Amino acid sequence: MRILIVEDEKLLADSLQTMLEKKGFDVEVAYDGESGEEYALLGVYDLLILDVMMPKMNGYDLARQVRAKRLGVPILMLTARAGLEDRIEGLNAGADYYLTKPFDTRELLACINALLRRQGSQVDELTFGNTALDLSTGMLVCQSRSVRLSAKEFDVMRCLLQAGQRNLSKEVILARVWGYDSNAVENHVEVYVGFLRKKLASIGSNIRIEAIRKLGYHLEVAQPC
Amino acid sequence: MRILIVEDEKLLADSLQTMLEKKGFDVEVAYDGESGEEYALLGVYDLLILDVMMPKMNGYDLARQVRAKRLGVPILMLTARAGLEDRIEGLNAGADYYLTKPFDTRELLACINALLRRQGSQVDELTFGNTALDLSTGMLVCQSRSVRLSAKEFDVMRCLLQAGQRNLSKEVILARVWGYDSNAVENHVEVYVGFLRKKLASIGSNIRIEAIRKLGYHLEVAQPC
DNA sequence: GAATTTTTTCAGCTTTTTTTCAGAAACAAG
């Protein structure tokens, strides 16, 4: 997830960069409007954070340049100018959010998440070992390989991932996936665990679904023997 | 462009409605959280404007419900609660913008425009892969070749393009194209997806309309194998 | 009002998913 910060207050820019990098973003910084434009127009970023008042080119004009080039990247305006007119100008120039300095770190992060979520570039997933279940597409992903899970496979896998290393009885899985009052039997769970084990193996996952007699299932990371 | 306002202060709600209708939007209003939820989950709106403090269900929970149902509709939170924690909760609940009362009409409009712009609702062309849908002529264009889409084909294609790589359930397509109260059935969507696939192929588009069982459809760029 | 286009309906087909079942394998206890 690549973020470009365009901000002339070096101190603020750098602390922002540090903070966002800690959160796992890939951050680059430009210290004036013109070089900011140069970077932004590369079109490689998932989010732009722009200051308004900057040397050489202000944030509004930079936003307009970006939009004129038809780049759809979300833009977060970050500025000390709190006036109503400023906010309106910012939004009309093509910004997607207008945040006023001084701002709280958690609020900034919430904004960033909201903007990335909207772009669909934020994935929500459950992970265990080297494997992730993408909750929006129902794909089981391990490094570069992935398989699609059917609806029931997905439900069972999600239960297991939510429980993690904790144990889950077949009864509970049955109730959560097939419903409390269905007439499904425990063999259904066994069959689906079988399906899942095959698919996990097919993408080279190190997740093992471990059975414990009379108790149920739980996940483990396979030991390299 | 359909907007749903969920707001219990009748006076405010109605003046908002009037104002937005003057601007050419198609506006509906719900006066409490529960009926708001009912409307919102129909999936037919292009924007939700939610108050936070409401009888029966608050705006945060409503936003969470909408997101839980995987609806990507933009949400604008409109509220008197100006606190930092409130803003953060709102954004994390799934809102896209947090505007504090009292607000200026022009600012609200700028926000609405920003949100709709992001959805691609105000451009005159939607593109994906090597193919574009011209919204003014209803032509599907791929390089030099193009076909005209019928009205329904156009509506379905627009939904799909707006969602892009994100998934769209048949239910939502049905609601957006045929209306939530029509007696259209899911096979209609299947038939139209069939029509669109034929037309896409006929102009050499690299867009594939991918079906995912139980989930719906989404677009992909066909890989050159 | 005839011709054309668009939309709806529907039945049958293919594919995928889910269920069923019976036998094999694994395990724990005596």
Add this chain to the structure above:
DNA sequence: CTTGTTTCTGAAAAAAAGCTGAAAAAATTC
């Protein structure tokens, strides 16, 4: 080692979801 139970598994049947072509109905155009 045997026994009884539990879990695993592969194959087959059943059900569900999606696709498609053709025809009927409705709307639009000329």
